[in-house]
Amino acid sequence: MVEIKTTPIKVNVSDFNTNFNDNKVGTIQSVLSGIAAGLIDIPKGAFSLGASLMDMGFGTNNAAQVESFFDDLTTFDEKAEQTTAGKITRIVANLGIPGTAAFKLGSKLTKQAIEAKNAGTYYKITKDADDKLQKTLTTKGKFVTTLGGAGGVGASDAIFVGDPERVGTIGDAFNIGFTQLAENDENNAAREVMNRLKFGVDSAFLGGIIAGTGTAMKMAVQRSNKLNRSNDAIDKILDYVTPQGAKTKEFFETERVMIGRRSAKLNQAQVLHRQLDKNVDALYPLLGRIGSTSVQKQREGVVKIINDALTSSVKGPKVEFVKDGKKLVGGKFDLGDMDPKALEKIKKITGTNGKKIDYDRVVELLTDSRVVINDMFSDIGNNIIRAGKKQIETEKLIDPKITQEAINRIEKQTLEKFFKFKDAFKDKSIDYINNTYKIFPNKQTEALASYKPGAEAVQNAKAMFIQLSKDRNKIDKNVKVLTDQGAEYAVDRLLAGSKKYDNLVGGSVVPLLKDETGFLKNIALKDFDKPLLPLNKVIKTEIKTGTGQTLTPKKIIEDLFGKVEDPSATVISSMGNLAVIRGKHNFYGDLYDRMIGKQFFTTREEAASVFGDRNVLNTPITMQATDPGRKLFTEAYNPLNGLYTSKGNQEALEGINRSLFSWTENNNVLSNFYNNFILFPKATSQLAKTVLSPVTHMRNIISAAAFAGANGLVPLVDQQALKEAYGAFSQVGAKNSKEYNKRYQQLLELGVVNTNARQGDLTGILADTSETSFSKAMQNMLKKLGKAKDYATDLYTAEDDFWKMYTFAAERSRIDKALKKSGIDGTAFAKSERNDIGRAFAGYDEYLDEAAARIVRNNVPNYDYVSAGIKDLRRAPIGNFVSFPAEIIRTSVNIMKKGLDEFNYVAPNGTKPFKTIGMTRLAGYGLTATVIPYGLVEGFKAAYNVSGAEMEALRRFVPEWSKNSTLIPMKDDEGKFKYVDFSHANAYDTMVRPIKTVFNAIADGRTDTDTVMEDVLQGVVESTNELGKPFISESIWTESIGDIFLRGGRTRDGRRLYTEQTPFGDRFQKALNHMVGAQLPGSLAQGERIFRSIAESPDKYGRTFELKDEVLGFAGLRAVDVDPIRSMKFKIADFTRGVSNSRREFTSPLLRGGPVTPEQIVDRFQIANSELYKVQKRIFDDYYGARTLGASENSIDLEFGDRVSRVALANIKAGRFKPFIPSENIVATFAENARKIGQPSPYSIAEQTINRISRGYSGMSLLLDEFPITPNPFSTAPINLPTAGMQSNLPSLGLTTAIPVQSPGTGNTVAKGQQVFGPLDTIFGS
16 A cells, blocks of 8 residues: 655645635626627537537547637637626526527427327317407426427537536536536547437426426416315415415405505594694693603693593484485484583693693594594494395395395395484494593403502592492491492402493493492492493482592593593594494495405305315305494494305405414413513514614615615606605604695505505514513503604604605606507596506596506515415514515515516507516616626725625625625725625615525535536525525524523624623623613614714724714614624634534444444544535635735734644644544444444454545645545445446455445546545555
8 A cells, every 4th residue: 555645735815815716807797708608609519519429420539629619719718707697697698598499499399299199188278358269278288388398498408508517417416316427528429429418308307397387386376366276285385375365366455455445544543643642742841741740640631621522512413314315325424513612621721831722723633533433433324224235136146036025124124223323323422432441452342450540540439339338328237338448349349340342233332330239329320220330321420428528430430440531542442443344344345246246156056166166165154244242233234144255255254363373362371471471572672673773764764765776766866756755754743734644545545555564564463462461561661652652653654655655656657658658548548448457447547546556565565465474474483574575575576577567568559558667667676686786896896996805705704694695895994894784775685695695605616626507506505595584583582592592692693692601690691681682772782883983982892983884874884894803713613613523423423332334434434524624624714714804814823822723723724634533532432332242343444444544634635626535445335436447346455345336426536536645546546
C-alpha cells in the first residue's frame, strides 16, 4: 500500500474571493448573454446530435469538431455562466423556445390521434355560453393530451439541448435512476446519443409533472366552482383552501354583499358615535377628561342628559301604514318626536371651561340617529310582508294547483305577524334601543359572572332590600327583616340569576329580575306573577326609609346592573343589532330571489340533480328568520326554510362549525388553558407589534403603495383618485365630512374597504378569546387607554383603506377612459351581459363601481376572501398574521390572470378596450415584485462599489430570516458594511423570496461537477420552506415561550438569555423580561435606538446607532450594521456543536451494544467525516467571509480563543480537513461490547481500512467540490466498477469480501478518490 502525503494549502483572502464567484460581468449583461448563448445552443444541439449519429455510423469524429466550432463562436456562453441569472436564462432560452412549440405540436398530434381512434372515450358533448352543443375533452382526454405535449417537449430537448451534461437530469440530482447521465466523453458518440435520449426522457417526465400539475390546479379551481360535487377528499381540501369554502360561488358573493351592507350601517353608527363624543369632549380639557374624577363624573351626567333625549318620545312610537290601493304592503315605523323638555336640558349644558354645548349640532346628530333607526325598524317590519309573498311563491312551486283559500290563509297569517310586530314596536321599541347594561355585554342573555357593580350601587340595593323587608314585616310578622348580611346575599342572588333576552315580539327587551326574596313584588304591578320580573314592571317610583332616605327602585336596579346611559353606546348598540337583523333578512331574501330553482329547490331530488347526491343533506333547511329568543325575533317567514340546497350552503346557513379549532370554544380545562395562556397572549403580542406600534403604521402606509403599483398604477399620480383616497382618514377620530362618509359607506357595501388582512386576523383572535379571564382583564386595561387605542385602530385601518380607495378610483377612471377610447357606449355596455363582468347592470355608474371594486377585492389583500384553512391558523400557536401572505399569493395569481383576461377580452363591437390596461397591469406586477427590488440592489452595489464576493460574504452574516431577503448593501464612511432588508418594505416578498431562494441555492451549490438540475432541486426544497414559513413558524408569543422552555434560554438566532450557571432568581427575571418583551410594541426598541443615536450612547453590547438609519427604520428601511466579529461568536458555537454532532454520527448507532459489523463501522466512519467536512468547510467559508467584510485576522482569531484549539484553528485558516478518528476509549468500548456477546472486536477487523481512509482524508482541501466516499471493502455484494480503463477483476485487497456495486456515476467517485488517495491507491488506482 502506498501512502500519499498531503501538501499544506496556503489560503488568503483573495483566493477565497474567487470562491465567491466574483466577476466583472454584470447581471444584466450576463442575462442578455444567456439569451444569446441559449439561442446559439439550439442549432448546436441539433448539429451535435446529427454529427454524433454520423460518427456512430461511419466511425468519424465530427461531433467534437461541431461542438468546438460552436464553443469558439462567441464569448456569450462564458459571460452567461458568470451569474446565476445568466445560467438559468441560457437554459430557458435553449430549451424553452423549441420546447414550447414542441408541446403545442405534441398536444395537437395527440388530440388528433385520440379523436381518430376512440373519440367517445376522450370527448363529451357540452353546451357553450350561447347554449350551443360543442365537443370538449373529458378529464381523461385532457390528461392524455398533456402527456402528448410532454412527449413533444422531451423529443425537443433531446434534439436541441446544447450540453445535456451541464444541465443535468433528475437522475443526476438524486444519484439514482436510469436517466443518470454517463461521464461526458466527446470522443464517444454512442455515449453522447444515449445521454441525449436520457435527457429527453427526463425532460418528458418533468414536463409531464409540470404540465400535469398546472392542469390539475386549473381543474381544481374549476372544480371548486362547480355545483355538482362528490364531497370526496379533494372536495374537502378545496373547501378548506378556497375563499368560498364549501359554499357555492354565488352564495359566497351574495353573502359578501350582505356583509358589505351591514358594515355600511355599522359605519353610520360609528360616525354618529364619534361625532357625539367629539361634541361632549369639547366641553372639557384633555387632561381633565383623563385624570380628573370630578370632570369624568360631570361628563357622565352630561351624556345621560343627551341619552335621555335620544331615547325619549313625546307621544310614543307610531306606525304609518303603506298601501297599494286597499292592500297593505308595509309601514313606516317611527320612534316619534323627542321630548322638548329633554331637549331643553341639553341646551343648558355647560362645560368646566364655561363653554356651551353646540346644541344645534347635537340635536342634528340625535335626529340623524333616530332616522337611521326608524329606517331599520321599517325594513325589518316590512320584511314580514315580503317574506309572506315569497312563502306563497314557494307553495306555488310545490303545488302549482294551490287554492286561493290556501293563499288567503298565508296572507292572513302574514298580516297577523306584521300587526304583532307593529304593536310590539309601539310598546317596547324605546326600551329596546335603551337597554345596554354592563352586566349583559354584547346582548348576552346570562349575567356576566365577572361583573362587579360599584360600591355605591351595591349599598343602595342593600338599603332597598332591607326597607322592602321591613315593609313586608309590617304586613306579615313571619317575614324577618333582612340583616346587612342577608341584604348583601339578596343583591348577589339578584345579580347572578337575572337575565335579558331582547325579544321584542312576545317577550321582554328589558332585564328580567330573579328575586328570590319575593320583596320586589311589593313595588311591581300587582297582577304580575311570573318567576322573572321585567324591570319595566317595577312601577313604584319611591321608597321612604326610616332614616328619611328616599330610594328609587328602578334607578337602583339599573345602577346595580350597570346601565350605560351614553348616547354613543345607545347608537352603536341599537343600530348594530338592527343592522345584523336587517342584513340577515335581506340576505335570505336575496338568496331566494336570485337562486330559487337554480341552487335552492323544493325537493331533495331536484337539489341532488344539480349538486350531486352526496352533496345534499337528507333534511331540508330548518331555520327561522332570526334566532328565537335572541336579538329581534319577528316571526317573519324565512323563505329558505324547508328548501334543499348544497351541503355547504345549508351548513353555512345553519351555522354549523367544522373548524379544526372549534374545540377552543368549549368551556373546559384544556380550552381555557389554551385560550388564556397561548391564544390570547398571541393576540396581544400581535396587537402590540401592529396597531400600538407607530413604526408599523409608517411601514403599513408605505408598503401598501405596492398594491397600486402591482396593478400597473403609479402611486400618488392620479390626483382625482388621491382626493378620494384621502376619505379613508375621515374615518379616523371625528373628522366631519358627510361627503367622505357617504362615499366610504358605499365602498363598504362594495367590499372595497375595511378588509385589512392583518387586522382581520387580529380582530378574529381577540373575538375568539373575548371570554377568557385574561381577555377581560386586558379589556379593562385597554379602557384606560380610551380613545388613544381606538384612534390607533382606526388609523391602522385607514392606512390600508387609503391605497384600496386610491386603487378603486384609479381603476374606475381608466376603465371609463378605455371604453370611451374604444368608441363603446358605456350605458349600453353596462346593460349588456356581454360586458367583461358577464352580467347586466342598471346603469353605467353601477357597472364602473362594481368593475373597479371587483379588481380591488380580487387583486388587493382582502380578509373577506381568506380561506377557512388560513383563518383556522389564526387560532393555532404557529404563524403570525397568516392571512396576509396567503392573500399576497392569491392576489398575485389574480393580478396576472386579470392582466391576461384584459389583454384578450373582445367587446361586443369587436374592439379590445382593455388590452393596454392588461399589458400595464402585467408590467406593473413585474416591476413591483422583481425589477424595483433588483434595481435597488444593483444600484446600491454600484454606488458603494460592492463586489459579488462581498455580497456573498454579507449574506453569510445576516440573520437566518434575512438570508433569502432582498439585501441592499451600503458602506459607512469608514468602509464598514451595512444592509437594508428591503423585504420588510416589499409587500410581494412572499412571492419573490422562494424564487430568490432557488437562485441563492444555485449560487451556493454551483460547482464544476454539479448540474444545474441538482442546484435547482435543492433551491426548490429551500424555497418551499420559505413559502411555508409565515404559516408554520412560531408566533411571536410561542417563540418567546420556546426560547425559555424548549431552547433552554437561547433564542432562535443563537443569543443566550442565561446559562446553566445563572442563579435561579436572575434566570427567572430574565425569562420574564423576555416574555414581557414579546408583548411590548416594537416601537419601544426603535425609540430607544433613536435616543441612543442622539445621545451617542452605546447599548449594553457596545453597539452605537446613527440617527438617519433609525429614522429610516420607521419606513422599514433601517440600515443594519454588519458585525462579523460579533456574529462569529454564534458561528463558532455552531461549529463546536457541529463537531460533536458529527462524532455522534459514528458513536450513537455503533456503541449501543449488540452485534456490529466491520461494514457498518466503515460506513458510519465515512458518514461522520462527511458531516464533519461540511462543518469545517462552513466555518472556513465563514472565517474568510468575515475577512472579506473587513475583519482583521487577529480579531477573528481572538474570538476562537479557548473554544477551538490552536491546531484546529490553523487547519481552518489553511483550508485543511482534520478528520474524525476514533479515540482509544471508543476502540475500547467496541472491544468491551463485543466481549459481552462473545465475539471478536469488529473495530480490530476494520481498523486497517479506517486508518488508510483517515490518512487520505487528513489534510484534504476544504475547497473540494464534493466529499469523496470510498467504496466499502466489507460490503457483501460483488461488483465490477463500470469505469474506463479499469480491469473487470480488481486486485486483491487481502479481504474475503467483495466491493459493493456503485451507481452509474461511480466514475466521478473514482476520479475524486484518485485526487485524494493518489493514482496507485488499492481502491481507486488505475
